Amino acid sequence: MTAAASPEQAEPVRLIPTAPVAVIEIDNPPVNATSQTVRTGLLEAIREVDRNPQIEAVVMACAGRTFVAGADIREFGQSPREPHLPDVINAIEACSKPVVAAIHGTALGGGCEIALASHARVAEPGASFGLPEVKLGLVPGAGGTQRLPRLIGLEAALDLVTSGRNVKAAEALRLGLVDRLSSGDLRQDAIELARELIGQPLRRTGERPVAPMDAEAASAKAAEIRRKARGAEAPGKAAELVLLSASLPLKDGMARERETFLELRSSEQSAALRHAFFAEREVTRLPGLDSVEPRPVQKVGIVGAGTMGSGIAIAFADAGFDVKVVETSEQALAAGQTRIADVYDKQVGSGRLTAAARDERLRTIGYALGTSSLSDRDLVIEAVFEDLEVKRSLFRDLDGILPPGTILATNTSYLDISLIASVTSRPADVVGLHFFSPANVMKLLEIVRTDKTTADVVATGLSLAKRLRKIPVVCRVCDGFVGNRILSRYRLQAEYLLEEGALPHEIDAALEAFGFPMGPFAVSDLAGLDIAWARRKRLAPTRDPRERYVDIADRLCEAGRFGRKTGAGWYRYEGGKREVDPFVTTLVEESSQRRGLTRRRIPADEIQSRIRAAIVNEACKILDERIVERPLDVDVVMMHGYGYPAWRGGPLFEADRVGLQPILAQVKERADQDGPGWEPADGLVGCAASGAKFYP
Structure with missing residues (x-):
């Protein structure tokens, strides 16, 4: 890191010393992770801001598609190297001049903790925040459990820290996690806020008091969190730390947090959850498919409007596909349409979806009687009764209707897909796409290849899973597949x-x-x-x-x-x-x-x-x-x-x-x-x- 690095230089942290508001830019692709070089660069930049009399405030921003999205996974399992993230974050909060975080994309883990230590935060409307460490069997290790309650209160902090869930910018604003939403130019908006803060008392998060929770209510809340964790240790430990923020000074709370973090990092549970983290990513990488291009899919047909068919239709509509659902009778079709509408209505009622978004997704789903209307589809998935001859009869019908190149998929849970494919003239285009119920909720998707399924059809299944936000596992044919x-x-x-x-x-x-x-x-x-x-x-x-x-x-x-x-x-x-x-x-x-x-x-x-x-x-x-x-x-x-x-x-x-x-x-x-x-x-x-x- 240099005081005036040019954009062409490769340092992961650059200080642009414009007066009176400087900019610290983190540029560590792909997600600006808090690697050792980033931590070093940030610490040097903050020290330079403190030293330079021409700089009266600073904005922290990130290049690329996101703010700091967490730790560098390449450092998982290694001994931590100085400077440690808590020390860097403490230096940000202790800076003698206003520090404003300009947040786009995701601010997760250490990235969220950097934002918490800043004196103010401006976010793009599409940004999101989270402390997901419990999902790796850990707790935040750089002050997250202590600073977050000081900004948003114990109740909200307990929810975020123990669940690891992300919150969008609008909710973050309501909670008090961010100060403003950007109206267009994020960096310029952050610079304007920094200018306003020059000469004003600094709003250091760690110095704010935390309103305590009633002892009985706190104990009940912690017990509820442990019960929901079903044996996972990290959520309960995280709850204890958050509750301590109301009674301990920041320094002491952070010491307890760091102690817990190091204890959990060496635990069996954290090792298991790190394995799960990497395994979820590795399943998408199949040897021999690296250079195989998937087929283009936008128009999807679904045969069957029962529980599974309706859930699959919702999953594709949510991902922006053109969906058509077909049934054999008006009664079954109407029941399926009602079933799909009910799911979306419940999402609106719970606040997870706006009415406008529901209406838009419903418009992407068409309904028809009979399979003849599927002749323009890129992919057709059957979700009919689990009977081999019923499915074979359907595939014979579809084979005569669908154009060459259309993929035929079965959602069978157990049946031999090779026998289903054998009644068609295109067994190479047949694949199993085994969704789990409810299909619009469950993340797993088994992609079942027969001996004749082509590589590009399997690659298409993996591509679809990514668009659907599913976790795919590719397997071969046997009774019941894997699960x-x-x-x-x-x-x-x-x-x-x-x-x-x-x-x-x-x-x-x-x-x-x-x-x-x-x-x-x-x-x-x-x-x-x-x-x-x-x-x-x-x-x-x-x-x-x-x-x-x-x-x-x-x-x-x-x-x-x-x-x-x-x-x-x-x-x-x-x-x-x-x-x-x-x-x-x-x-x-x-x-x-x-x-x-x-x-x-x-x-x-x-x-x-x-x-x-x-x-x-x-x-x-x-x-x-x-x-x-x-x-x-x-x-x-x-x-x-x-x-x-x-x-x-x-x-x-x-x-x-x-x-x-x-x-x-x-x-x-x-x-x-x-x-x-x-x-x-x-x-x-x-x-x-x-x-x-x-x-x-």
Whole structure:
């Protein structure tokens, strides 16, 4: 950093010493991360501002598309190098002349903390702010937990710091996080504010008092945050620090914050969440596809206006696509249109969407009867009943309607996509796009390629996922692909546990204590028991007669109990509330009697270890069969599709950290008791025997 660097120079921080208001510009592509060179440059620039008598105020701004968007991920896991970010930020706040932050794009983590330490903040209307450290198992480490409450109060600060969520500029203005929104020229507006502040008392954030919260209310709030965290440590620690800001001076609060930050940085949970962070990015990079161009897609057709079809339509409309939904009857089409409108109306009612934005998105969705209206589409996705012949018949129809180059996608959860593709004249253009319900909310998208799917069709799936803001995992064809195949296996183990002595609510409670948002039986009720029932009936003719089979779920379906949608499944639902049902308890006990099993109390840790063993063993089989190429693909599917706690890093990452021998022992024990389906996967045996790990 030099005092008067020219724009052509490569320093990541430049001081433009115009009088009376200078500009410090951070230029560290792609996101102006707070690398060691940026920290050094900022500290030198602030010191020069203090020294230079011609400079009476300074604006901090960033080149490129964003303000400082966080830490330099290349420094993750390394020992911190001086100057440390807290020292740089303290120097900004201690500057003897007004410092105004000019914020565009995102101010995240350390970037938000830089803004907090400035004496004033001006933001573009599209800017956003956040302290997302809890998502990496950390807390802010440069004063965020101490300065934010001093600006916006304890209640709002607790929300932002413990959730890690971003806030847009308009909300930031309401909260008091920013002083002004730019009306056009951000830097000029920031310079004007800096001029106004010359000669005025400096508004140092760290010197502001914090109104304390009632002790009982604070304790209740902290307890609520820990409960919602479901075992994650960082949100609770962050809450404690925010609450301390009301009773400690800034210096002492920052010392406690730094101590907590360093403690968490070396924790297992932070290692797991960092793995999850990098895995989410790595899944989009598939070997061999780097130079493959995706096909252009703007017009999308969706066949089926049920729950899944409607959710998929909303996801594409939200991303700016031209969407057309088709059905076979006026009644089904009208029901789908109402379903989509209701989702948008609820978003408007909750304040997440404006009425104008809702109307604009609704205008992008057209409706029609029959598939003939889809002849101009670039992509058609079927979301019809989960029956192989129904889907094959539909694809024969579409094959005769759609022009060459149109991609045909199926949203099937389990079926063999190769058999669906085989009835068309274009199997190379067929791919699975398996959305998870609700499709407009869930982030995961399984992209399923057959042996004949071309590389550019897979690349198109990845491109679509990016536009839809989904997290894609590319896999090959097998029954249930990645997620549902693993789910089927651990749901079987849960049913074995039922026969041996546990009840549905006890198994669900054990898995929720493990960190899942819902247990397997509550999930089944939410998804609908009829879907898995149809699969079991389809597979019945080929089931190994030696395999242990539990028919409790079949009996529930035969009684018309399909879950929440019928008011009863594994549980009874009164007014939407889940309740233990004696009818189910009786079915479970009768099943134990038929099998001749003496029921026993099964502790939560045994439930957890058996479910974990089922997940890891099946995941290893999926790797052995090359359904996916990398363990991280499985981890991402399980975290984003099935609620595996991210603070554990996914089942295979966790298996490496806790050791594979106990899991292998559990698998072998189950194989002895339960029979076929429990043979240890080659990958699991090999890793356990050799001591090698999935993650070097």
